[in-house]
Amino acid sequence: MKCIICHGDEINLTEVKEEFMMGDDIVYRPIKIPVCKNCGERYYDRRTMQFMEKFEM
Numbered sequence: 865m866k867c868i869i870c871h872g873d874e875i876n877l878t879e880v881k882e883e884f885m886m887g888d889d890i891v892y893r894p895i896k897i898p899v900c901k902n903c904g905e906r907y908y909d910r911r912t913m914q915f916m917e918k919f920e921m
């Protein structure tokens with residue numbers, strides 16, 4: 865897998881804190897997603913997107 869932004873190949877599964885809206889509150893949840901080590905681009909997979917959608921109500 866190569867980064868679509870910088871074409872680097874150092875994409876590692878990294879734990880990041882993602883913002884979720886829960887009503888009027890913003891909660892931070894640690895999720896593991898592939899992140900480009902070079903430019904910091906985050907690659908969300910389908911499962912992560914569904915996980916996030918669950919929190920956005």
Ligand SMILES: [Zn+2]
Nearest residue numbers: 867870900903
């Ligand atoms: Zn990159």
